[in-house]
Amino acid sequence: MTKISIALVSVLLVLTGMACAQGASQSAAAAAPPQEAAAPANAFNRLLPPPALRNLPPAEDGIHDPASPGTPLLQAPLAAFGPLPKANAGNRINWVSAANNGNIRPRWNAKDPKAQAEVLDLNIVRAVKGTMPDVVFAHNTHTELLDCADCHPALFKTQKGANKMSMAAIMLGDSCGACHGRVAFPVSECRLCHSKAKTMVGATGSQ
Ligand code: HEC
Numbered sequence: 437m438t439k440i441s442i443a444l445v446s447v448l449l450v451l452t453g454m455a456c457a458q459g460a461s462q463s464a465a466a467a468a469p470p471q472e473a474a475a476p477a478n479a480f481n482r483l484l485p486p487p488a489l490r491n492l493p494p495a496e497d498g499i500h501d502p503a504s505p506g507t508p509l510l511q512a513p514l515a516a517f518g519p520l521p522k523a524n525a526g527n528r529i530n531w532v533s534a535a536n537n538g539n540i541r542p543r544w545n546a547k548d549p550k551a552q553a554e555v556l557d558l559n560i561v562r563a564v565k566g567t568m569p570d571v572v573f574a575h576n577t578h579t580e581l582l583d584c585a586d587c588h589p590a591l592f593k594t595q596k597g598a599n600k601m602s603m604a605a606i607m608l609g610d611s612c613g614a615c616h617g618r619v620a621f622p623v624s625e626c627r628l629c630h631s632k633a634k635t636m637v638g639a640t641g642s643q
């Protein structure tokens with residue numbers, strides 16, 4: 437009796453296993469968009485889009501509604517990005533150089549084309565514990581593109597050292613991460629923020 441029931445159970449298991457495998461392969465085939473299957477994977481991280489799938493035209497980017505009559509009127513990013521200086525991450529454009537070279541002229545005020553940015557030349561150095569280089573926050577590059585009120589006082593109190601900052605907060609989208617990883621270069625570019633080498637007192641020859 438027990439032998440028979442064990443045999444039955446194992447036959448059932450084999451059958452359900454087959455059914456599951458079949459179902460899974462069917463739904464995977466139905467779910468995978470054809471272009472993704474054809475495109476090579478990202479060699480650095482397979483969860484990131486491979487180069488061929490970056491900055492797709494609006495109708496294919498998964499953000500804009502392809503059925504909307506307005507979508508095809510939008511300029512495709514790659515057509516717009518062509519002459520701009522390149523970067524290694526984010527949408528692959530170095531926007532700070534683009535502004536400095538005059539490739540782009542961000543309009544300061546939607547209604548007044550002559551309005552000028554209020555640029556502040558003030559670097560804030562944040563000492564970092566451990567071996568990572570210290571963080572330099574440059575007001576000038578930020579205030580060429582942003583208003584003081586984008587950061588002060590809601591995001592950062594207007595006083596050096598008055599704000600708590602950490603990588604954890606940044607990766608959760610707070611502090612510098614309110615923009616970096618969203619509309620500005622992502623957290624993967626450590627050295628752009630951690631740019632000030634430490635003077636390693638006693639690091640060599642102390643024995
Ligand atoms: C992109 C964000 C951002 C923008 C935009 C910005 N700031 Fe700041 N500001 C900071 C950060 C970060 C600090 C340092 C806070 C800290 O160390 O806790 C700071 C600090 C300051 C300080 C304190 C300096 C000190 O020595 O105590 C002043 C003053 C200041 N900002 C003025 C301005 C003015 C004026 C503008 C607009 C022209 C402006 N900021 C735009 C992020 C910004």
Ligand code: HEC
Pocket residue numbers: 562563564565566568571601602603604606612613616622623624625626627628629630
């Ligand atoms: C957008 C700017 C930015 C980028 C990009 C960035 N950091 Fe940071 N990092 C900061 C700031 C700001 C702090 C806090 C400094 C302080 O304590 O005042 C910090 C702090 C740290 C600390 C100290 C401990 C902690 O968690 O606060 C470590 C370690 C660190 N970063 C490593 C990294 C590494 C590794 C990368 C790249 C994977 C990276 N950071 C990328 C801005 C950045």
Ligand code: HEC
Pocket residue numbers: 526530531532571572573574577578581582586587591611612613614615616619620621628629
């Ligand atoms: C309100 C939005 C905003 C916040 C907050 C912000 N940034 Fe930025 N940051 C930008 C933009 C926009 C750029 C230019 C676009 C780009 O480089 O991707 C930029 C560029 C930079 C650059 C490159 C500048 C250069 O000279 O090449 C550094 C470094 C940087 N940010 C560090 C920081 C650090 C550190 C913090 C936090 C203390 C911070 N940012 C907070 C928006 C922001």
